Amino acid sequence: MPEGHTVHRLARQHHRIFRGQYVAVSSPQGRFVDGADAVNGRRFDRASAWGKHLFHHYAGGRIVHVHLGLYGKFADFRVDAGVPEPVGQVRMRIVGTERGTDLRGPTACEVVNEAEVSAILARLGPDPLRKDADPATAWARISKSRRVIGALLMDQTIIAGIGNVYRNELLYRHRIDPHRLGTGMEESEFADAWTDLVELMNVGVRKGRIITVRPQDDHGAPSYGPRRPRTYVYRRAGEPCRICGTPIRTEVLEGRNLFWCPTCQT
Incomplete structure (x- = not known):
């Protein structure tokens, strides 16, 4: 299972790639269709992490919560030559202006609100990688x-x-x-x-x-x-x-x- 540093690297990478863009979000696998529809076409405001939990924050207060678990993995691709066909069981695909990423095999991939994020964080201890850790x-x-x-x-x-x-x-x-x-x-x-x-x-x-x-x-x-x-x-x-x-x-x-x-x- 990826440790906390991997999730924080992903948050920084996704923040850098997608921040401020109106991204296309889909679920080629079909297991995240409603969630993808809820954020598709919205502005990607930021990405954050706490422990092994990754959060994508979209305009309007909608947040995608991802926990990679044992098998979850993101794979990035470029879109300048056209968006490639998805390979394998892609739970969530995000496509920006220049780059995109495919998520496969996560334990959790769901749309949540701020109150639900707070409930997740309330169950977690301090994260050594966060400046606000106590x-x-x-x-x-x-x-x-x-x-x-x-x-x-x-x-x-x-x-x-x-x-x-x-x-x-x-x-x-x-x-x-x-x-x-x-x-x-x-x-x-x-x-x-x-x-x-x-x-x-x-x-x-x-x-x-x-x-x-x-x-x-x-x-x-x-x-x-x-x-x-x-x-x-x-x-x-x-x-x-x-x-x-x-x-x-x-x-x-x-x-x-x-x-x-x-x-x-x-």
């Missing part, structure tokens, strides 16, 4: 919880936008055992981790990749996949820790794969 609200929940920190960081009602890569890598960078209870966290530890998370996710927005390994540690065993940056623990089960050499461990925690170094993270 980490104190996340800390208040974590410090009172007897769930383990490895699970709390993936809870979108506590912090919005963190996915499995950032969860595993952040805990390693701060030498925190993912099995430690929220009540066992120190406020200073959380503050340092939050500051680091904000920086890491902003790098992700700028670079389009999750980069977590410090330059001095960026050597040795290759990454878990081609053209992927190296990681400390994510998808490195059984491989030696880049710092101490201990084999990285893994387990399933609340349905997601957890990775950690039992020596460095105590």
Whole structure:
């Protein structure tokens, strides 16, 4: 599932491409016909993101809410040579003056109003990529919880936008055992981790990749996949820790794969 930095990159990209244009919106697949009709031909005012939720704001107060989920993806195209025929199951197509984009496979694609957006945001924790984020609200929940920190960081009602890569890598960078209870966290530890998370996710927005390994540690065993940056623990089960050499461990925690170094993270 795309993590928060990907959704923020999409919001910035769509804002840059479509802002101020009267766009054509359709649903070649047929599953978003009414929603597409509601915004088709309207002015695209702006795009915004909160955690893993993307919002397209149109003139007149209509908003398209998109959650990519596991399989959702946007694919851009140019229209100077003519609008291409849609390929595959395109839930929503947006066509501007020079460029367009096709959305396939999202978990959610719906037209909502401001009140419904507020209801969505009320269920989410602070987003490290937003300037108005208040980490104190996340800390208040974590410090009172007897769930383990490895699970709390993936809870979108506590912090919005963190996915499995950032969860595993952040805990390693701060030498925190993912099995430690929220009540066992120190406020200073959380503050340092939050500051680091904000920086890491902003790098992700700028670079389009999750980069977590410090330059001095960026050597040795290759990454878990081609053209992927190296990681400390994510998808490195059984491989030696880049710092101490201990084999990285893994387990399933609340349905997601957890990775950690039992020596460095105590």
